[in-house]
Amino acid sequence: MLRRRPDKSSDVNVDLTPMIDMTFILLIFFMVSTTFVKDMKLDINRPGAQTQVVASTKAVRLYIDKQGETYMDGEPVREWVIQSRVRDQLKGMTQKSVLVVTDDSVPADKLIRVVDAARQAGADDVGVATVTEAGEG
Secondary structure, eight states: OOOOOOOTTOOOOOOOHHHHHHHHHHHHHHHHHOOOOOOSOOOOOOOOOSSOOOOOTTSEEEEEOTTOOEEETTEEEOTTTHHHHHHHHHTTOSSOEEEEEEOTTSOHHHHHHHHHHHHHTTOSEEEEEEHHHHOOO
């Protein structure tokens, strides 16, 4: 009869490496797939220039005040009229540049609409400056 001898050298070991690997893979998966919800409000602080050059006096100047009203030559101008008024002033000019002088509290969408209207009017150069950078007048 055959007898079985107990083998004293065989130890039962549990390999934890695959479990640790799987844990890290799951951790990475959840970190990558998680979406971070952030408030949709954009706070933009437009910085001032460190080096400044005096703006050309030959540029057509548009002013936007704190209330979002647009002025050209001291007169209030509606947003839909800006393009034609700027086009009329740029007709005889060799350097077709427009300077939009604004307050830093003006909403960005208003500023973008005014700059786009100036570009559509045919301005080659459109600059944005604050009153302290551009000067009065």
